[in-house]
Amino acid sequence: MKQEYAISHWPDSKEILENLRVLANELPVYQINRSKMNEYLEKYESKFAKSKQMVELAKQRIPGGVQHNLAFNYPFPLAIAKADGAYLYDVSGNRFIDFLQAGGPTVLGSNYKPVRDKVLELINECGPVTGLFHEYEYKLADLIYSHVPSAEMFRSLASGTEGCMAAIRAARCFTDKKFVIKVGGGYHGWSDQFVFAMRIPGLGTLDSHGIPEGCFQYMQEFYPNDTAALEKLLKDNESKGGTAAVIVEPLGPESGTRPVHRDFNEKVRALCDSYGTLLIFDEVVTGFRVGLGGAQGYFGIKPDLTVFGKCVAGGYPAAGGVGGRKEIMLTFAAGIQGLKKRAMVGGTLSANPLSCSAGYFAIKAIEETQAHLKAGKAGDRLTKGLQEIFKRYNLPFVAFNHGSICHMETGAAMLMELSNPKILEQVEIRRKVMEELGAALMVEGIITLAGSRIYTSMADTDDVVDDALERFDTVFKHFEPVQEK
Numbered sequence: 257m258k259q260e261y262a263i264s265h266w267p268d269s270k271e272i273l274e275n276l277r278v279l280a281n282e283l284p285v286y287q288i289n290r291s292k293m294n295e296y297l298e299k300y301e302s303k304f305a306k307s308k309q310m311v312e313l314a315k316q317r318i319p320g321g322v323q324h325n326l327a328f329n330y331p332f333p334l335a336i337a338k339a340d341g342a343y344l345y346d347v348s349g350n351r352f353i354d355f356l357q358a359g360g361p362t363v364l365g366s367n368y369k370p371v372r373d374k375v376l377e378l379i380n381e382c383g384p385v386t387g388l389f390h391e392y393e394y395k396l397a398d399l400i401y402s403h404v405p406s407a408e409m410f411r412s413l414a415s416g417t418e419g420c421m422a423a424i425r426a427a428r429c430f431t432d433k434k435f436v437i438k439v440g441g442g443y444h445g446w447s448d449q450f451v452f453a454m455r456i457p458g459l460g461t462l463d464s465h466g467i468p469e470g471c472f473q474y475m476q477e478f479y480p481n482d483t484a485a486l487e488k489l490l491k492d493n494e495s496k497g498g499t500a501a502v503i504v505e506p507l508g509p510e511s512g513t514r515p516v517h518r519d520f521n522e523k524v525r526a527l528c529d530s531y532g533t534l535l536i537f538d539e540v541v542t543g544f545r546v547g548l549g550g551a552q553g554y555f556g557i558k559p560d561l562t563v564f565g566k567c568v569a570g571g572y573p574a575a576g577g578v579g580g581r582k583e584i585m586l587t588f589a590a591g592i593q594g595l596k597k598r599a600m601v602g603g604t605l606s607a608n609p610l611s612c613s614a615g616y617f618a619i620k621a622i623e624e625t626q627a628h629l630k631a632g633k634a635g636d637r638l639t640k641g642l643q644e645i646f647k648r649y650n651l652p653f654v655a656f657n658h659g660s661i662c663h664m665e666t667g668a669a670m671l672m673e674l675s676n677p678k679i680l681e682q683v684e685i686r687r688k689v690m691e692e693l694g695a696a697l698m699v700e701g702i703i704t705l706a707g708s709r710i711y712t713s714m715a716d717t718d719d720v721v722d723d724a725l726e727r728f729d730t731v732f733k734h735f736e737p738v739q740e741k
């Protein structure tokens with residue numbers, strides 16, 4: 257099937273990476289003017305008082321009062337009561353333009369009615385789970401295959417984290433090799449082995465608390481885009497048990513926060529082929545968002561295994577799975593297999609009728625509405641608008657996008673280099689800048705992901721984007737460099 261992709265043009269990764277390097281490592285930190293920020297914080301307290309009350313109560317039973325990694329904690333999280341298309345509404349009825357989109361799964365916009373109606377029909381008939389086979393498991397797997405031909409078979413799981421865990425297990429089981437190599441700074445969920453080299457390349461196990469060192473014995477990282485370093489690892493590993501898999505986020509680590517060069521994935525594919533190593537694409541974010549064929553369709557690369565998440569359940573719970581080459585996927589075969597070698601995966605709720613039907617109808621709806629292209633167009637318009645705002649106010653901030661996945665780097669905490677002598681002194685300040693920006697934007701009626709990423713959806717019409725840009729402008733006009741003491 258001829259497919260179109262949401263990335264209208266490939267942004268110049270070399271230029272972006274250089275601008276990000278300078279922003280994070282060489283320039284002074286910029287923050288919102290102090291008196292304006294105090295004004296924002298006062299408004300935050302009064303406008304969102306009801307959320308504060310609820311979160312204070314929640315803190316008695318829930319650590320920190322908030323459970324979602326992506327929820328803003330500063331100065332306190334909001335309690336959301338309603339989601340609809342491009343908008344979220346809090347418990348006091350305040351409306352926000354929703355650029356979090358639940359962290360990515362809702363390309364159709366939040367709570368899309370045609371999908372909801374189908375899911376409700378299924379729940380009325382069958383309930384969300386039975387523990388036995390349901391026809392939507394097959395329908396979803398077949399639909400995925402029709403768009404992503406490398407996914408000859410598909411195994412549903414409960415999350416992207418589980419998908420990544422399962423993919424490396426199958427890779428080791430199939431190849432009989434030991435090492436798994438990831439890109440420094442990449443995110444592949446929070447399982448023991450993957451809480452390694454997260455956020456900042458080179459971090460290794462420095463931030464891997466609560467996990468025994470032994471877990472990382474066969475995990476390695478290489479610096480983003482450095483395929484020579486990858487080749488060296490592959491070569492060195494040959495005498496030490498070999499490399500089972502290289503896993504990449506195809507746009508770059510952290511959903512493209514450090515974007516890949518256009519030919520990166522092709523080079524990694526070739527290296528994997530020469531060393532008998534499997535290539536795993538983590539398409540948890542990019543699958544069905546960059547296009548129905550995922551980032552692999554856009555780049556024209558065939559990975560051996562693909563991890564899916566988010567969109568694969570259309571914004572409904574239990575979103576995850578692995579797809580890939582038949583002979584590798586057969587290591588997952590369920591049921592009692594005697595002593596046959598297999599990669600054990602499971603889950604009481606995996607492949608439940610609710611998630612599979614939600615994913616099926618959502619992907620069908622994306623196909624019918626071409627939601628990914630509309631979301632991508634909104635991402636282009638928004639990014640261009642942000643770049644104009646930064647220019648207008650002479651701010652060194654960097655905005656770029658791959659379709660509906662947009663990056664807005666201000667504090668750029670994750671873009672600091674480990675070799676930067678100021679990293680310990682500045683990383684907190686830079687994180688604070690992003691938190692404050694997030695809080696100010698919420699007062700102005702916009703929700704983003706951690707003050708640095710934006711997911712657009714089909715619901716983001718030109719009017720929604722233009723309205724958002726006016727609100728961004730209101731906040732960005734108050735930024736100024738922090739005076740060094």
Ligand SMILES: Cc1ncc(COP(=O)(O)O)c(C=O)c1O
Pocket residue numbers: 359414415416417418420443444445446505511538539540541565566575576
């Ligand atoms: C690239 C990538 N892989 C894996 C995951 C983990 O998925 P989940 O949160 O469903 O466990 C995420 C989550 O954001 C992700 O962005």
